Amino acid sequence: MGSGRRKIRVSLQTLRVLEAFLERSGEELSGSDVQKRSRVASGTLYPILLRLEAAGWFVSRWESIDPAAAGRPRRRLYRITPAGLAQATEVFCGFNFVRGVPA
């Protein structure tokens, strides 16, 4: 995925995804974790994750587990970058965001 500063179209669903990451900015979240926190459907969530990753707001890596020992396949974990954190904060300030819903 590419990186670099790029203007991102921020929708309400994008705000919810960003909010899920901003609650615990250092934490890595899988797709299902983000879906539980943001309540954004998978059909909308994954294009947002890939778009923000391409823009450099997120980085992702594979989960460091042994699939045979864990009994399940490894998941993709997403983490917000410092640049993404700064831009997301800027976006939220611009929206006057109050707990989940733009005011």
Added chain:
Amino acid sequence: MRRPEIQHAYALPLRGAVRLVPAHLRARLQEEWLAELPFRARLGQALGFALGCCWAAAVIRVQSPAWEAPAGSAGAPRVLRPVAAHERTALARRPGYLRTPARGADAALCEINTTPLIDVMLVLLVALIMSLPVLTHAVKLELPAGVAPPVPPASVVEIDIDADGTIAWNGTAVAGLAQLDEYLHRQAAADPGAQIHLHPDRRTRYDVVAQVLAATQRSHLRHVGFAGTSEFR
């Protein structure tokens, strides 16, 4: 975690959906989505996730060129070269010209390739059918319980007819048709389901055999048959 067969059923549409996304994302998204599928505990959640991934694949297919284009070039207008008159004639002779008038790396897509969409739709249909509970149409019957009483075996009467017309009742000679009638009526009264096995000699006159058959009919015994007919063949 879901049952493996259900999980496998929902993995089919996911594998079909990733065919929609650009090639460099296929392996990653397939592994990512298949890894997320077991975390959908309920049937509806897994189905919704699979359908959502199909939709996500279609969205990623449409939007990903804009994400991955170099910054500043996403909004650049495409300049189409006008087609000269002699080129139009040559192009028109090519098969499929009306569907794909331009080719090459810069060619614009003039139509949606519906083949992967149809693939995904069919895979979703199969997954939906496989996940449906088996419908059972049954009529509840209350069957009698217990063990049925044993059926007593039917009594068998062997009637031999010699060549000279002598009739034997279970090996004992009968004085005549009148006594045979009496024996038959007595047997019918004792056991209406008795079996009468006739053993006529091959040299016996048919008249005698016909009279014996008539006697059995008069006694209302229904199970009358010729036994040991191999000698007549």
